[in-house]
Amino acid sequence: MIKTAIVGATGYTGSxxxxxxYNxxxxxxxxxxxxxxxxxxxSAVHPHFEGLVDITLxxxxxxxEEELDxxxxxxxxxxxxxYVKQYEQAAFNIVDLSGDFRLSGPQVYESWYQKPHTFPSGFQGxxxxxxxxxxxxxxxxxLVANxxxxxxxxxxxxxPLAHAGLIDPASIIIDAKSGITGAGIKAKPTTHYSNVNDNFKAYGLKSHRHTIEIQEQLGWLHHSELTVQFTPHLLPVDRxxxxxxxxAPIKPVSEKQLKGLYADFYRHAPFVRLRKTPPTLKDVRGTNFCDIFITFDERTGRIITLSAIDNLVKGAAGQAMQNMNLQFGLPQDRGFVSLPLNP
Amino acid sequence: MIKTAIVGATGYTGSxxxxxxYNxxxxxxxxxxxxxxxxxxxSAVHPHFEGLVDITLxxxxxxxEEELDxxxxxxxxxxxxxYVKQYEQAAFNIVDLSGDFRLSGPQVYESWYQKPHTFPSGFQGxxxxxxxxxxxxxxxxxLVANxxxxxxxxxxxxxPLAHAGLIDPASIIIDAKSGITGAGIKAKPTTHYSNVNDNFKAYGLKSHRHTIEIQEQLGWLHHSELTVQFTPHLLPVDRxxxxxxxxAPIKPVSEKQLKGLYADFYRHAPFVRLRKTPPTLKDVRGTNFCDIFITFDERTGRIITLSAIDNLVKGAAGQAMQNMNLQFGLPQDRGFVSLPLNP
Amino acid sequence: MIKTAIVGATGYTGSxxxxxxYNxxxxxxxxxxxxxxxxxxxSAVHPHFEGLVDITLxxxxxxxEEELDxxxxxxxxxxxxxYVKQYEQAAFNIVDLSGDFRLSGPQVYESWYQKPHTFPSGFQGxxxxxxxxxxxxxxxxxLVANxxxxxxxxxxxxxPLAHAGLIDPASIIIDAKSGITGAGIKAKPTTHYSNVNDNFKAYGLKSHRHTIEIQEQLGWLHHSELTVQFTPHLLPVDRxxxxxxxxAPIKPVSEKQLKGLYADFYRHAPFVRLRKTPPTLKDVRGTNFCDIFITFDERTGRIITLSAIDNLVKGAAGQAMQNMNLQFGLPQDRGFVSLPLNP
Amino acid sequence: MIKTAIVGATGYTGSxxxxxxYNxxxxxxxxxxxxxxxxxxxSAVHPHFEGLVDITLxxxxxxxEEELDxxxxxxxxxxxxxYVKQYEQAAFNIVDLSGDFRLSGPQVYESWYQKPHTFPSGFQGxxxxxxxxxxxxxxxxxLVANxxxxxxxxxxxxxPLAHAGLIDPASIIIDAKSGITGAGIKAKPTTHYSNVNDNFKAYGLKSHRHTIEIQEQLGWLHHSELTVQFTPHLLPVDRxxxxxxxxAPIKPVSEKQLKGLYADFYRHAPFVRLRKTPPTLKDVRGTNFCDIFITFDERTGRIITLSAIDNLVKGAAGQAMQNMNLQFGLPQDRGFVSLPLNP
Structure with a gap:
């Protein structure tokens, strides 16, 4: 058994x-x-666990002080x-679900997160x-940065597109829409029911911190820097x-070719589902799936990709468990039992 | 392995x-x-199962024609x-999720369902x-009537109250509120998004068919007929x-006594959670739990009970699997892995 | 023109x-x-008024300091x-939308609101x-207490029932369901989107402060004290x-008789709509209507009444304007232009 | 008085x-x-009008047969x-809320609507x-085509951008998100509450009929053809x-310059509000406003515009009334009384 601890229990990723x-x-x-x-x-913090997980915080x-894996x-x-700093010498593995070690180094971090990084050497491992x-x-x-x-x-x-060098690195636009749990469990005007319900808005225009994270990873795949336009929006949904x-592709491309490229790239990825039709959020709710639909618009010459995840699972806790599985030599999908809760 | 078939796949209970x-x-x-x-x-009918359950209908x-259990x-x-009639001689067990065999006999059925019953002898078993x-x-x-x-x-x-003979059999009022999946998967004005969203209403006043089902079961527990007032409402939620x-109690009662009564009555019920605080719908979402909170109002002399379920699980498919477990000599909670999906 | 001020602009009733x-x-x-x-x-506080109401707070x-009516x-x-105390000598009329002067006197107030009343003589007028x-x-x-x-x-x-002395004063149960704006504009766990969306719960069991307000007014109509059971619930809707x-009626009653009683009682009430079918919340959204449906259940011997309002209009700001109209000798419905926003 | 008729009362635009x-x-x-x-x-079709508009259909x-304006x-x-054909000789003005006469002619219509046009000469007027x-x-x-x-x-x-010739005509991407009333009042799987609630999806990829309507109007402003990428999505909101x-601008541009351009272009437009911050849907709910926010991303070199309307008002019935005002020589905003219903 992998002896496990969760540090930080009051938020959504903790629960x-x-x-x-649990499973x-x-x-x-x-x-x-x-x-x-x-x-x-x-269960006093998350009452829906009453009778299920009553362990004392x-x-x-x-x-x-405990022997943990x-x-x-x-x-x-x-x-x-x-905490990562404090646990530097510890024997256990760590998956850090925060943004602290996702980027290439402390300078980039400080420039996008607007605060000093107090453990720069942590980036190395x-x-x-x-x-x-x-x-x-x-x-x-x-140490895995989730x-x-x-x-x-x-x-x-x-x-797959970036890896294949198939797209113009200046052409990427990501128009993203997220459920409200992405804004955290804390009560604030942004999360007030009446500001969200029956409503919709864009936010973080031009400056959201996830922009650089996307750029760095796609740049790594593309073997060159690229610039992405990233616009997040807030949906009246939970997850x-x-x-x-x-x-825009840099050379002529067909829909069939694109579908083949994706199928090949993700042939060993148990949680990527290449969909026949555009996915909906409920198709992945509660699961670790990333559902992807790709198409090519001959009229405009653009590739359009739709990508759906549950932000609390594949976008946080599920991916963390998937990483743990890898760290301990288990199959990536070991222990995942949830099917989409739809409706 | 229990070889299983589901007859009727297009609705919510089927999926x-x-x-x-699956688990x-x-x-x-x-x-x-x-x-x-x-x-x-x-998965063509329920696309969120794409890649998971693609079995041909x-x-x-x-x-x-198949050997089924x-x-x-x-x-x-x-x-x-x-179908129950047609399968009368079959060797397999049946859980019927419809209302056709829940009542005490064909007369009661015909009076509340306003249609003839074509297999009256089915009630016997x-x-x-x-x-x-x-x-x-x-x-x-x-044959189990779910x-x-x-x-x-x-x-x-x-x-527990009816079984203990503790309540006035004419005093019962059940003010119930249900999510929209209770109205089925079929598109109709009642289920149109804009009739439900940001809205709320009562329906089936005085005449809902579930009234008689409640009365018969509580009457059986109470060893005498009783009359319940049952008012269903439609909530803007899925499940x-x-x-x-x-x-109203027929004799003085204390809150402590009530809580003891319930704890005792449900001591062997793995899916009943007696809650310390009033339950919310999301506390049970996706699970087979029935969360119950009971209290006594000394000012008015009334007992108030709050009872929360997921209508598709404990109110339908989950209860059906629980019944199957009993029919095959398994623990009631065998194979249930879903924890509440909250949020 | 009635020169008007609103004291307190940041909440929902203010806006x-x-x-x-405005109209x-x-x-x-x-x-x-x-x-x-x-x-x-x-409009900095309520940005949807940008360009419409930009007056400085x-x-x-x-x-x-200003001459106000x-x-x-x-x-x-x-x-x-x-504020009521401070404005005691002022020439203007006041409608107070808080609960401070709704009850019969300071003792009742202090017992249900659990805080001292600092202007007891205000109750007189x-x-x-x-x-x-x-x-x-x-x-x-x-001074009008809204x-x-x-x-x-x-x-x-x-x-109408209480006024006619038609009902058993111990039989009243009010099972009420409210949208989230009733909990105010302040961000708190209760109003967090993910605690409300796709969810439902009861709260304030046995002790909600509105209980006494209902009892006092119905008691006044009934010419004797009565006890009501009042259970509020929180709906995933805004308004x-x-x-x-x-x-329970104290003597035999017919549905027709009840409808006649209500039609007569409300014959001069421009905002009460006696409905042919059970009302929904969206039927009154944005308006000052109170939609009422009444029926008699012969099977159980109970009268059931459904009553729907927009809590921010007839339940707060609209009623306040209606009161102002009366204070200034105008028709009750003067200046009301909103029709139900549905959907 | 303008004597008016509405042909087609059962849908959302009619109500x-x-x-x-009414006002x-x-x-x-x-x-x-x-x-x-x-x-x-x-009011039998739209019960929220009970007592308000009970006129016989x-x-x-x-x-x-009636003298109408x-x-x-x-x-x-x-x-x-x-109907337009049938009313060709009539003395009254018409605003047609359908898509039948919006495009430049029958050929374009038939190619995008995939059906023959039976009154081609109607396009002329x-x-x-x-x-x-x-x-x-x-x-x-x-005849006005709404x-x-x-x-x-x-x-x-x-x-304003197209009119100023400021943008690359191949660079336009419109990522649009609409409430469900856009799909009409008819009950169908797309509008079933449980398919919409807590969900989100793209649809009509690459081929939505509104694409050509946008292209033609922007092309007219731009004095040359342009190609737009238009992707509609379905939001879990009503309106x-x-x-x-x-x-992408074709020459260097500053944010200040853009804001000036828009302010100038819309200086006589009573329903366009140029917003200081990104608008939300509820900012315009129930009103005829189009709220616009424009910004320039120096990092990527792109102009981003956010535009919010109520699809049933500025997107349908409100715009129709605005057109009627113009047809009868009234101020465009004559008779509009609704302020944003928020929350």
């Missing part, structure tokens, strides 16, 4: 990790921590790096935890991201 | 059965039928009875499939029923 | 007052105040009473602002309250 | 026309027709052209009813369209 790990046959969930709710049962310092950090960026691109490196990494939700959706939607992606 | 049975370690899903979509893959006549009928009432009341009978039955969604919620909310139940 | 007063031909909106956003344009002390207090309870019951008194009052949203719905649903009301 | 015309001081609503519900009161042939056709495309572009022509037209909802949003978002529009 979603519990939901997923993993090789995992024992030994510890959940929360500084603000220490001493309370986990501990302080994060307890992590170093695996630690998930479900903390805000800026906070997470402190960190591997970007998108299994469809970096499975091999992840399997050897003790990707952002939008980048997961956008990168998987574009990876899910749908990215509508536009790109 | 929900597939979702649940049952002792079940093989050998056949799914649909008269209207025969020959198509199951057959006609219902195929059921008798278990058949679920996910059909409308009035249609289901024809049929057992009402509410495991919390009839586990023993279910385990011996070859309860209605509202009755499941209402009966479980009141059963879930919350029943707010009012009843 | 709804602006929306309604009133006899009203000039001279001033809007906010302590927290003083100096900003009103002032501090509440400005109210006494009418002041609306759109403040939380506990705060409002301080205050009139309960439900025009369908107290039009005459309102027209002479300088009713609570739930009480408006519940009292209007029951008034609207539907109350499902149960009561 | 929305009634809601808006127009110069309009008398003399007739509403419906072939399927002839003889019933209008007539057959469309009655239109020619104005007829609105709220009919499906393909049906509408038959028809004027495209977007008042912000064609006010003068509309004021002289007896624009589609998506085109209204897209064209208004891009018109509203938000278009996120990307275009």
């Amino acid at each position: 979603e990790l519990v939901r997923l790990l 993993h046959p090789d995992v024992s969930l030994n510890m959940i921590t929360s500084e603000s709710r220490k001493g309370e049962p986990f 501990q302080g994060a310092d307890a992590v170093l 695996m630690v998930f950090l479900a903390l805000p960026h800026g906070v997470s790096m402190e 960190a591997v970007y935890g998108l299994p469809e691109l970096h499975a091999n490196a992840i399997s050897k990494a003790s 990707p952002g939700c939008y980048p997961t959706s956008a990168i998987l939607g574009l990876a 899910g991201i749908l990215s509508t992606i536009y790109a | 929900e059965l597939v979702r649940l049975l 049952h370690p002792d079940v093989s899903l050998n056949m799914i039928t649909s008269e209207s979509r025969k020959g198509e893959p199951f 057959q006609g219902a006549d195929a059921v008798l 278990m058949v679920f009928l996910a059909l409308p009432h009035g249609v289901s009875m024809e 049929a057992v009402y499939g509410l495991p919390e009341l009839h586990a023993n009978a279910i385990s011996k039955a070859s 309860p209605g969604c509202y009755p499941t919620s209402a009966i479980l909310g009141l059963a 879930g029923i919350l029943s707010t139940i009012y009843a | 709804e007052l602006v929306r309604l007063l 009133h031909p006899d009203v000039s909106l001279n001033m809007i105040t906010s302590e927290s956003r003083k100096g900003e344009p009103f 002032q501090g509440a002390d400005a109210v006494l 009418m002041v609306f207090l759109a403040l939380p309870h506990g705060v409002s009473m301080e 205050a009139v309960y602002g439900l025009p369908e019951l107290h039009a005459n008194a309102i027209s002479k009052a300088s 009713p609570g949203c739930y009480p408006t719905s519940a009292i209007l649903g029951l008034a 609207g309250i539907l109350s499902t009301i149960y009561a | 929305e026309l009634v809601r808006l015309l 127009h001081p110069d309009v008398s609503l003399n007739m509403i027709t419906s072939e399927s519900r002839k003889g019933e009161p209008f 007539q057959g469309a042939d009655a239109v020619l 104005m007829v609105f056709l709220a009919l499906p495309h393909g049906v509408s052209m038959e 028809a004027v495209y009813g977007l008042p912000e572009l064609h006010a003068n022509a509309i004021s002289k037209a007896s 624009p589609g909802c998506y085109p209204t949003s897209a064209i208004l978002g891009l018109a 509203g369209i938000l278009s996120t529009i990307y275009a």
